[in-house]
Amino acid sequence: MKTKIVAVINQKGGTGKTTTTINLGSALSKLGHKVLLLDLDPQSNLSYSLAVSSPDATLAEAFLGSKSMQEILVQKDGIWVAPGSNELVDVEISLVSQPDREKFLKTLLSEVKGFDYVLIDCPPSLSVLTLNALTAAHEVLIPLQMEVLTLQGLDQIMNTINKVQKAFNPKLKIKGIVVVMFDVRRKLSLEVLEYLRENVKEKIFDSQIRLNVKLAEAPSFGKSVLDYDGTSNGAKDYKALAVEFSNA
Ligand SMILES: Nc1ncnc2c1ncn2[C@@H]1O[C@H](COP(=O)(O)OP(=O)(O)O)[C@@H](O)[C@H]1O
Ligand SMILES: [Mg+2]
Numbered sequence: 001m002k003t004k005i006v007a008v009i010n011q012k013g014g015t016g017k018t019t020t021t022i023n024l025g026s027a028l029s030k031l032g033h034k035v036l037l038l039d040l041d042p043q044s045n046l047s048y049s050l051a052v053s054s055p056d057a058t059l060a061e062a063f064l065g066s067k068s069m070q071e072i073l074v075q076k077d078g079i080w081v082a083p084g085s086n087e088l089v090d091v092e093i094s095l096v097s098q099p100d101r102e103k104f105l106k107t108l109l110s111e112v113k114g115f116d117y118v119l120i121d122c123p124p125s126l127s128v129l130t131l132n133a134l135t136a137a138h139e140v141l142i143p144l145q146m147e148v149l150t151l152q153g154l155d156q157i158m159n160t161i162n163k164v165q166k167a168f169n170p171k172l173k174i175k176g177i178v179v180v181m182f183d184v185r186r187k188l189s190l191e192v193l194e195y196l197r198e199n200v201k202e203k204i205f206d207s208q209i210r211l212n213v214k215l216a217e218a219p220s221f222g223k224s225v226l227d228y229d230g231t232s233n234g235a236k237d238y239k240a241l242a243v244e245f246s247n248a
Contacts, residue, residue: 001033005109005118006175007137011160012153013124016143016180018045019215021121023234024141026224027242029079033116036073039084040105040133041123042092047083050076051222060087062108064094069111077227080115088129095128102168105132126160134164139175141245143209144196146179146189154200176203176248178241181211203248207240 008021021037029035039046039059047053052074059082061067073080095101109118119141120133134140142157144150154177165172177200183189196204209215212234218225225234 007120007133020143023238027238036080038082038120042088044084046121049219058085063091102131102135106136135168143180146192179208182208209237
């Protein structure tokens with residue numbers, strides 16, 4: 001199987017990007033796929049959540065050229081991780097003045113072989129780092145909460161993707177929208193979902209991720225929810241998503 005590079009994006013913070021990257025990645029790996037997660041957010045929540053924080057060999061060093069991708073990859077519970085760090089802020093600053101600044105990650109990932117999926121956890125902004133992710137990716141996955149402002153946010157994401165397709169990556173596809181932190185008892189959530197289904201042409205995954213406290217707890221144990229509590233609704237929902245995702 002050719003490596004599929006998927007950017008998990010949403011320019012807002014707290015919308016389930018990191019949770020989705022980790023748990024979809026873990027579920028894909030338990031289906032037998034070889035998975036690499038890239039922590040491209042300077043806040044490095046993904047690395048922290050999987051307890052792989054590493055002081056001197058992170059994605060920032062790979063961007064800056066002092067380490068190769070092979071040197072920074074670490075393994076955790078069957079998945080591979082390229083850890084992030086706050087130094088990604090320095091990377092961002094140094095990239096801004098470089099030619100081809102949006103292509104660095106694409107070049108770095110061309111060194112990395114043998115994975116079925118590379119999932120990129122993006123920062124909550126449309127920064128040059130996010131631009132790198134969108135330029136390197138084959139597909140985009142958008143986690144969305146069912147709130148009123150979700151619709152406005154989605155328009156902005158689509159605009160950005162459009163611009164990147166035109167300028168840097170004409171083959172970039174939208175893999176789909178995954179509904180996260182879904183509360184079926186809330187009327188507003190159901191209404192927003194119905195509106196989305198009627199008005200958005202992109203795929204909305206049938207597998208929804210329900211609100212589940214185990215998903216919020218798992219990071220303090222340094223584990224995916226599948227390894228923390230495999231019988232929880234959070235684990236069930238991400239397993240179902242992984243099946244649908246890998247068949248889509
Ligand atoms: N389905 C869910 N149920 C309950 N809590 C969730 C769920 N998804 C995410 N969370 C929690 O919501 C917060 C924001 O999620 P996170 O994945 O970090 O968002 P982002 O990476 O987009 O900023 C985190 O504390 C996370 O544990
Ligand atoms: Mg995050």
